[in-house]
Amino acid sequence: MTTIESKGEKATRQGFSDALLELGKENPDVVVLGGDVSGSVKVDAFAKAYPDRFFSVGVAEADMMGVAAGLSLVGKIPIASAYGEFAAGRPFDQIRQSLAYSEMPVKICASHCGITVGPDGATHQSLEDVALMRVLPRMTVICPCDYLETKRAVKSSISITKGPVYIRFFRDNTPMFTDESMSFEIGKANTLIDGTDVTIIAAGLQVWEAIQAAEVLAAERISARVINMHTIKPLDKKTILKAAQETRALVTAEDHQIHGGLGSAVAEYLAQEHPTPQEFVAVNDTFGESGKGAELMKKYGIAREDIVKAVKKVLRRKK
Amino acid sequence: MPASNPHNSEMRDLQEMARQIRRDIIKMLMISQSGHSGGPLGLADIFSCLYFRILKYDPSNVTWPERDYFFLSAGHLAPVWYATLARAGFYPLSEMSTLRKINTRLQGHPAPWYTHGLPGIEIASGSLGQGMSIAVGAALGLRMDRKPNHVYVLHGDGELDEGQVWEGIMTAGHYSVDNLTAIVDRNFCQIDNRTDKVMELEPLADKWRAFRWNVIECDGNDISDFLVAVEEAKAIKGKPSVVIAKTFMGKGVSFMEDDYRWHGVPPGIEQGKQALSELEPTKFGDFVEFEWEKQVAEVVK
Numbered sequence: 001m002t003t004i005e006s007k008g009e010k011a012t013r014q015g016f017s018d019a020l021l022e023l024g025k026e027n028p029d030v031v032v033l034g035g036d037v038s039g040s041v042k043v044d045a046f047a048k049a050y051p052d053r054f055f056s057v058g059v060a061e062a063d064m065m066g067v068a069a070g071l072s073l074v075g076k077i078p079i080a081s082a083y084g085e086f087a088a089g090r091p092f093d094q095i096r097q098s099l100a101y102s103e104m105p106v107k108i109c110a111s112h113c114g115i116t117v118g119p120d121g122a123t124h125q126s127l128e129d130v131a132l133m134r135v136l137p138r139m140t141v142i143c144p145c146d147y148l149e150t151k152r153a154v155k156s157s158i159s160i161t162k163g164p165v166y167i168r169f170f171r172d173n174t175p176m177f178t179d180e181s182m183s184f185e186i187g188k189a190n191t192l193i194d195g196t197d198v199t200i201i202a203a204g205l206q207v208w209e210a211i212q213a214a215e216v217l218a219a220e221r222i223s224a225r226v227i228n229m230h231t232i233k234p235l236d237k238k239t240i241l242k243a244a245q246e247t248r249a250l251v252t253a254e255d256h257q258i259h260g261g262l263g264s265a266v267a268e269y270l271a272q273e274h275p276t277p278q279e280f281v282a283v284n285d286t287f288g289e290s291g292k293g294a295e296l297m298k299k300y301g302i303a304r305e306d307i308v309k310a311v312k313k314v315l316r317r318k319k
Numbered sequence: 320m321p322a323s324n325p326h327n328s329e330m331r332d333l334q335e336m337a338r339q340i341r342r343d344i345i346k347m348l349m350i351s352q353s354g355h356s357g358g359p360l361g362l363a364d365i366f367s368c369l370y371f372r373i374l375k376y377d378p379s380n381v382t383w384p385e386r387d388y389f390f391l392s393a394g395h396l397a398p399v400w401y402a403t404l405a406r407a408g409f410y411p412l413s414e415m416s417t418l419r420k421i422n423t424r425l426q427g428h429p430a431p432w433y434t435h436g437l438p439g440i441e442i443a444s445g446s447l448g449q450g451m452s453i454a455v456g457a458a459l460g461l462r463m464d465r466k467p468n469h470v471y472v473l474h475g476d477g478e479l480d481e482g483q484v485w486e487g488i489m490t491a492g493h494y495s496v497d498n499l500t501a502i503v504d505r506n507f508c509q510i511d512n513r514t515d516k517v518m519e520l521e522p523l524a525d526k527w528r529a530f531r532w533n534v535i536e537c538d539g540n541d542i543s544d545f546l547v548a549v550e551e552a553k554a555i556k557g558k559p560s561v562v563i564a565k566t567f568m569g570k571g572v573s574f575m576e577d578d579y580r581w582h583g584v585p586p587g588i589e590q591g592k593q594a595l596s597e598l599e600p601t602k603f604g605d606f607v608e609f610e611w612e613k614q615v616a617e618v619v620k
Contacts, residue, residue: 031460031463052463053463055459055494057486057490058486058489058490058493060483060486060489060490062449062452062482062483062486063452063455063483063486063487063489063490064452065452066449066450066451066452066453066455066456066483066487067452067453067455067456067459067487067490068456069442069452069453069456070452070453070454070455070456070457070458070459070460071456071457071459071460072456073388073441073442073453073456073457073460074388074456074457074460074461074464074466075460075464076460076463078456093446094449094452094483096446097443097444097445097446097449098442098443098449098452098453101430101434101443102431102434102442102443103431103433103434104442
């Protein structure tokens with residue numbers, strides 16, 4: 001089995017920050033919008049380096065999406081930044097009409113997503129954002145798994161010139177395990193570990209959890225394939241179909257509600273194309289609470305142990 | 320390419336065009352039997368001024384970089400915009416008869432030209448309150464590049480109930496965007512009732528001033544008064560300007576005037592005939608001639 005190692009820890013939001021600095025240098029049309037959380041979503045470095053290209057709109061995310069649309073109309077490449085809940089949930093209608101329906105190539109960069117944002121509690125734990133964004137036509141949805149992948153996702157998103165992109169990342173420091181030798185292409189999943197008995201399809205922080213789960217399973221002679229599905233829309237159907245045909249059992253894992261996220265996207269596709277037993281590792285139709293990210297992952301059933309359990313369960317259903 | 324407005328019409332033509340736009344609105348709505356009558360009729364004078372005197376544009380080149388940007392935030396007012404765009408040369412007059420029908424570019428609420436809407440429409444509107452933010456973004460982007468283009472956004476007064484409008488107004492004031500002019504269609508009517516019954520807006524001018532805007536009030540059904548107001552708005556530097564234009568909903572049609580119940584409904588055939596008899600034909604000519612004896616149903620297909 002391929003082993004994948006962590007080369008230290010860094011926050012995915014730092015990858016966003018570093019991508020912005022590089023984009024600022026490379027492309028004079030890139031502008032960034034902040035909503036009074038510049039420090040925590042990490043747009044402050046860009047604001048300092050390129051003050052003329054940074055716009056504070058105050059705590060007003062609906063306005064932010066409209067201002068971004070207007071900037072886009074006159075040729076700028078706007079990057080709107082906010083916490084996940086306020087990037088996707090609060091301005092949903094603005095995103096729907098002014099960005100998605102109007103095909104505006106605005107990048108919505110959402111930090112502090114998922115239950116792992118921790119101590120802030122349920123109001124700030126965006127667990128519905130993938131569902132909300134994924135349902136919109138003309139939208140691209142990306143959920144990178146570590147620092148480098150976040151940086152690459154943000155930089156690659158600039159090449160999308162039709163329709164908005166939603167990029168979801170997280171607050172805490174997390175293992176860095178992808179490197180430049182791995183390809184990163186929007187819409188193309190990466191198979192990190194090959195396996196024959198079962199496939200774990202994960203996004204975001206659950207990719208690392210899936211890698212750990214695969215190691216536990218390997219010790220029990222269960223060969224698990226691990227796919228990093230960093231792009232949730234458009235879905236890499238080819239890679240999913242191949243995994244379903246070859247391993248005949250699937251587990252999806254995500255820091256999101258069980259309804260409407262990555263698991264649903266995979267199930268919707270396979271139900272039509274190649275029905276396959278699937279278990280869902282996700283927050284089970286409930287709101288979160290305060291606590292540390294790692295504690296919440298365990299309590300709400302989205303940690304590596306839960307992936308291991310789900311694998312065993314789905315293997316019992318495998319035909 | 321036009322250095323200024325491509326028509327630059329004289330006063331008498333602006334008035335006649337406004338009347339033609341009103342006739343077009345009535346006919347479009349009689350054919351579609353769906354859509355908003357009152358607001359569009361009230362705005363015909365303002366749209367005549369905008370597209371035949373004020374705005375810089377090239378109808379054959381909608382991405383002309385020197386164009387002014389116009390956003391209709393209250394998308395349900397589409398019939399007046401559609402009639403005006405046809406008259407201004409953005410698309411064929413005959414296409415007006417397709418309003419709200421399957422496969423049309425004249426969507427119930429405006430869609431952008433690059434998806435399936437009409438040339439001249441920059442972005443979608445319909446869900447209320449979003450145009451101000453978009454206009455502010457466009458104005459900021461143009462200012463960054465030191466471009467002279469001017470940005471206009473038109474809001475209905477009832478639309479000002481939407482909180483996002485005030486977020487955008489605050490942002491415009493904060494950034495002192497003076498390449499932006501807002502127009503408020505102050506007709507005191509919204510769907511349910513008079514605006515003071517649904518949600519009191521007064522003191523409206525003071526609200527805008529408190530958000531660091533220059534406020535100009537005018538009669539939006541008086542072409543010369545409106546033209547002067549917009550000139551004044553554009554001349555003010557250092558802050559954005561709003562023209563609060565008092566209009567009458569349903570203007571030009573006696574039984575619709577100043578009656579909120581005409582906000583969201585089209586005229587029936589007999590009502591439409593009555594309306595057209597009150598709006599004298601113009602030298603510009605109608606886009607369709609109804610043959611009443613054959614019944615409008617023929618045309619309605």
